[in-house]
Structures are given as structure tokens and as C-alpha cells.
Amino acid sequence: MSKKSLPAGLEPPRTLDGQLCFALYSANLAMGKLYRQLLAKLDLTYPQYLVMLVLWEGDGITVSELGERLYLDSATLTPLLKRLQSAGLVQRTRGTRDERQVIVTLTDEGRALRAKAGHVPEEVFCATGCEVDELIRLKRQLETLRSSLIDGNRN
Amino acid sequence: MSKKSLPAGLEPPRTLDGQLCFALYSANLAMGKLYRQLLAKLDLTYPQYLVMLVLWEGDGITVSELGERLYLDSATLTPLLKRLQSAGLVQRTRGTRDERQVIVTLTDEGRALRAKAGHVPEEVFCATGCEVDELIRLKRQLETLRSSLIDGNRN
DNA sequence: CGCAATTGAATCGCTTGCAATTGAATATCG
DNA sequence: CGATATTCAATTGCAAGCGATTCAATTGCG
Numbered sequence: 001m002s003k004k005s006l007p008a009g010l011e012p013p014r015t016l017d018g019q020l021c022f023a024l025y026s027a028n029l030a031m032g033k034l035y036r037q038l039l040a041k042l043d044l045t046y047p048q049y050l051v052m053l054v055l056w057e058g059d060g061i062t063v064s065e066l067g068e069r070l071y072l073d074s075a076t077l078t079p080l081l082k083r084l085q086s087a088g089l090v091q092r093t094r095g096t097r098d099e100r101q102v103i104v105t106l107t108d109e110g111r112a113l114r115a116k117a118g119h120v121p122e123e124v125f126c127a128t129g130c131e132v133d134e135l136i137r138l139k140r141q142l143e144t145l146r147s148s149l150i151d152g153n154r155n
Numbered sequence: 156m157s158k159k160s161l162p163a164g165l166e167p168p169r170t171l172d173g174q175l176c177f178a179l180y181s182a183n184l185a186m187g188k189l190y191r192q193l194l195a196k197l198d199l200t201y202p203q204y205l206v207m208l209v210l211w212e213g214d215g216i217t218v219s220e221l222g223e224r225l226y227l228d229s230a231t232l233t234p235l236l237k238r239l240q241s242a243g244l245v246q247r248t249r250g251t252r253d254e255r256q257v258i259v260t261l262t263d264e265g266r267a268l269r270a271k272a273g274h275v276p277e278e279v280f281c282a283t284g285c286e287v288d289e290l291i292r293l294k295r296q297l298e299t300l301r302s303s304l305i306d307g308n309r310n
Numbered sequence: 311c312g313c314a315a316t317t318g319a320a321t322c323g324c325t326t327g328c329a330a331t332t333g334a335a336t337a338t339c340g
Numbered sequence: 341c342g343a344t345a346t347t348c349a350a351t352t353g354c355a356a357g358c359g360a361t362t363c364a365a366t367t368g369c370g
Contacts, residue, residue: 014276015212020290021186021279022205023297026226028183029357030304031176036358045325050177057170063349071181074349076327083325100335100348121168124176129303134296135175141293142178148284149185184327191328202356218319229319231357238355255318255365316367326356337346 038120056114059106211269214261
């Protein structure tokens, strides 16, 4: 539990534009708007797309497991999964071994959507206007930041 | 309008963990949770805190100007500002020169809150566990990314 | 001037995101 | 075995966030 402090004489910024967090917040909003356009053809929202990404990697997992991957809990996932089910993309079935669990499975339609979504990552990459190396570095930094924030929160 | 393409042989990642966007999304969620704790004492949400930051820099601005600073529109800001008004932190008055505009002003209570919020940036800095240089670089990269995404979207 | 186009804010409907609670199934421990 | 604790998902209530629309005020143009 490292307790960091500011280098002497250095003030953390008190203005909007000085804050990392606002850059993070507003970049995320901008990313959300881009995805909204790209995913409109697929009738998916960005969080729904994330769920599909996880399921395409391997379905038949529980709501909890989905939540661990996405850092979301059942209050967010349950309604979202119901919407994906209404759209005919996933199936939700109670587990047989443990009846508390709900197993999420792809339908044929859900599996088929994968092909249609194949072009999305490249379109996003183009919109970033960044070099691959830069994006990889940025990704790693954000993952490190995420870890620190989650650990620190778990005081 | 530079049309970028991938270096030959390099595929954009199709898995969740490979994607920058998810790192951005999940880091932003983690940041939101941290702020929720820090701001609970002040009875502010993070977007409300952002609005207050802008107003502390200089109040008496319109809803549109607030939106330009924060990349938000009136559909988000109007209800948020009404809540800040209910909390006694801001005042909303129709402009005299142009009756379409709504001018947002701090109340004495709103101005007083600034002192209570003074420790927030340092607490956030500590929670990041990062060096100052690193945060500054990260901030700049996110701002560049934000610009590209917004420009690209405005096609 | 007078009317169409534009602009600023508000409103509506929908989807997140989360703290807090609930209810049911399972695990644990005496 | 049986009571208690824990765990999983669902539910509730609230605050964003945004596309689309609406309404009034203003601008612009003939």
C-alpha cells in the first residue's frame, strides 16, 4: 500500500483542462459516439458489443464471469442481456449444477453477427489517427491506471 | 482527411483484451468509482463536479458554453443544472440580451464549495499511483485521441 | 418590414452504470 | 441434520448521456 505524495512545490491542477481525468472522461465520450455510429448497422450499443466480444471468445459463461471480464455487475448486465435476448442474439438459461447461476449462450444469429462486426476494429483504428505503437502504449498505460484505481479503491 | 490503413500483415485485435477502447472504457469506469467516493462528501456526482470546475474558473456563462467546454449538450446539461440549482449551488437565469440563452451563475454556497473540493485533485493523483510526468503524457495522448475522434466523426 | 432559416434550451424515450436491497440456492459449521 | 452465512442474479431508484424533436427567440434575406 504505497502512499504517494506530490513532489514538493508541485500542485495538482485545479482547472478543468489541467486534469487527466477529464481527458479520460471526454476521450471516452468521443469513443462512445464513434462506436454508436459504427454499431448502428449491427443494432448494438457499445456495452452490448463488449458482451458479444466476450461471448465470441467463448460462450456458455455465467453473468458473474461476464461481469469480471467487463468490470460490470448484474445490475447493469441483467437488463442488457435481456435486451440481447429479445434481439435474438443470446440465450439465458439457469445452470443445472448451481441453480443460482445464469448461463449465457450465443444463438446462431448471435454467432453469425461476428462476421458483420469484423470490420469494426479496423474502422476504429483508422478514426484514431494514431500509430499502432502509440495505441499499444496508450492501452498499456490505461490498463495500469485501471489496476491502480481498482486496487486503491479496495482499501 | 488522412485515410490511414493498417501496416501490411497487422490485424487489429478482435479480442476484448486487445482493444484500446476497452482499456479506455474500463479505466473511465474505475475513475468514476473513485470520484463517486471522493465526491460523496460534497454531494456531487462527477459530471456535476466538472460543471462546478468550469464555473469556478469563471461563471456567468451560457449552457452552450458549458457544453463546449465539457463536450456535452443541453439534453445532458439541463437536468444536471436543475439538480445543481435544487442543491442551491447555481442559479439559472434567462439572458437579457438574448432570451434564448440561459446564464449559469454560482451562488455563495456554490462558491464556498470550492474550498471543500480543494483536496480532491491530490487524492485522485495519489490513487493513480503514477508519476507526474507519466500522467501529463497520458493526458496529452488522450487529448490528441479525443481530437482525432471528434474530427473523424465530423466527416 | 415580413417571412423563412437558424439558434438555444428544453423535452422525450431509450440505454447505461451503480448503490442498495431482495430472494433463492448453496455452502459452512456446530 | 439444521441453522446461519454466503453467493448469484434480479430488482429498485437514481443520475448520466444522447438522438430526435419541439418551441421560442433571433437572424438574415428579399
